[in-house]
Amino acid sequence: MGDHPWQDNAPAEDYTVDELMVTVLASWFDNSDEVVNGMASAMPVCAFALARLTHAPQLTWVAAGIGLDPREFHLPRSTLEAPLWQDAVAYLDHYRDFWHLVQGERHFRKFCVGAAQVDRYGNANNSILGDDVHAPRRRLPGTAGLGDMGSLGKQLYFWQPRHSPRTLVERVDFISCAGYLRGGDERERLGLAGGPQCMVTNLAVLDFEPVTRRMRLLSVHPGVGVEQVQNATGFELALPDNGVTRTPAPTREQVRLLRDVIDPEGLRRYGFDHA
Secondary structure: OOOOOOOOOOEOOOOOHHHHHHHHHHHOOOOOOEEEOOOOOHHHHHHHHHHHHOOOOOOEEEEOOOEEEEOOOOOOOOOOOHHHHOOEEEEOOHHHHHHHHHOOOOOOOEEEEOOOEEEOOOOEEOOEEOOOOOOOOEEOOOOOOHHHHOOOOOEEEEEEOOOOOOOEEOOOOOOOEOOOOOOOOHHHHOOOOOEEEEEEEOOEEEEEOOOOOOEEEEEEOOOOOHHHHHHOOOOOOEOOOOOOEEOOOOEHHHHHHHHHHHOOOOHHHOOOOOO
16 A cells, blocks of 8 residues: 555544544454455555554554565455455465464454354354244344354454444344354353454444453544434443543544545445434
């Protein structure tokens, strides 16, 4: 993508919620991380690129599990396609080299998760809607790598552009990606390391309590209230002892990079208008 120094740290006055979400996602990655994107992951791809152009220039990104550190890319609607990874420093054999690395504890410790349903303990569903697995009300895209990433000790970072009781639910219809299961130390007792860390939605930023593992409201976006977030959630959210804060606005430089360099076609907005 070229060199674009972080020149203007002043808060932006003109920004959209998708740009705010990307900057929050980007803040969770640093120089020591190795990341990979999945299918239909425009927002994480934008976050990786933004981190590399600002605070984490040495972040290692294997685009679509194939292209190591793309030098130039065109963001396609499907984030597994060649325009994303074809101009890379090197290529990995996806089914042999990449998955061999993923199964180790040292590599790809953070993974961004987008799912149709997420419950209070961070269990995610992208498989079916309905109680009967053999006759679901609706079939969803499927797990792809979610089942693996939820079981291989990865830290999971969720994004959801449509915060509603239909997406943040009391209980997922099917566990495609293991979170903290029924809460507490159940994940740890089953020998699963890692787990859900945070979630950013179009309304708020959330994390998970360290003991109960319940989803907790950390900050609300500008113009959004705590009650509004709770009413849009299918279960009772935990609240931090020191109060809910306001999500910081992106900087003017972050907004410029997203609009002019990383995603001029605005593919990061996909999902906001498709309820």
